[in-house]
Amino acid sequence: MPCQGRRLPFSMCSAILWILETWQTHDKAGTMNDNALLRENLAFAGSGGVSRNNASLGMAPGFLDIRTGRIHRSRYADGSPAPVHLLEGLREIREYLIAGFIYEERFYTREQAARLAAQAGN
Numbered sequence: 001m002p003c004q005g006r007r008l009p010f011s012m013c014s015a016i017l018w019i020l021e022t023w024q025t026h027d028k029a030g031t032m033n034d035n036a037l038l039r040e041n042l043a044f045a046g047s048g049g050v051s052r053n054n055a056s057l058g059m060a061p062g063f064l065d066i067r068t069g070r071i072h073r074s075r076y077a078d079g080s081p082a083p084v085h086l087l088e089g090l091r092e093i094r095e096y097l098i099a100g101f102i103y104e105e106r107f108y109t110r111e112q113a114a115r116l117a118a119q120a121g122n
Contacts, residue, residue: 031094031095032063032087032094032095032097032098032099033087033094034087036099037085037087037099040085040099040110041085043110044110044114047114047117047118048113048114048115048116048117048118048120049110049111049113049114049117050110051083051084051085051101052084053117054101054113054116054117055083057103057116057117057120058103058104059101059102059103059108059113059116059117060073060074060081060101060102060103061073061074061082061083061084061085061086061099061100061101061102062074062085062099062100062101062102062107063085063090063092063097063098063099063100064097064098064100064107065092065096065097066096066097066098067093067096068096070092071102071107072090072092072097073102074086074089075088075089075090076088076089077089085099100112100113101113103116
């Protein structure tokens with residue numbers, strides 16, 4: 001659950017929950033898009049499940065295609081690596097993508113990245 005166990009002001013948690021509940025009803029279920037990325041960033045705010053809190057560990061934002069098992073580094077439209085999750089550099093069908101992080105050539109979900117960062121003290 002968003003905000004659970006995180007040090008965020010109550011009003012911020014209330015706003016996050018409202019945004020998550022509102023946007024979940026407006027997107028096609030399971031499709032990766034900018035709203036889905038924003039929801040995930042809000043849900044993992046304050047943890048190692050967001051780029052700004054795990055980049056110092058060497059994690060890079062990426063996507064896993066669950067159909068093929070391929071891992072894709074997040075990139076700008078010009079192909080250069082992006083420091084955050086961006087969809088503009090992807091050519092994949094987005095309904096099969098999971099956002100997460102690439103670390104030591106392996107894909108980690110946001111949950112896994114958050115745990116790894118917490119173990120490392122971030």
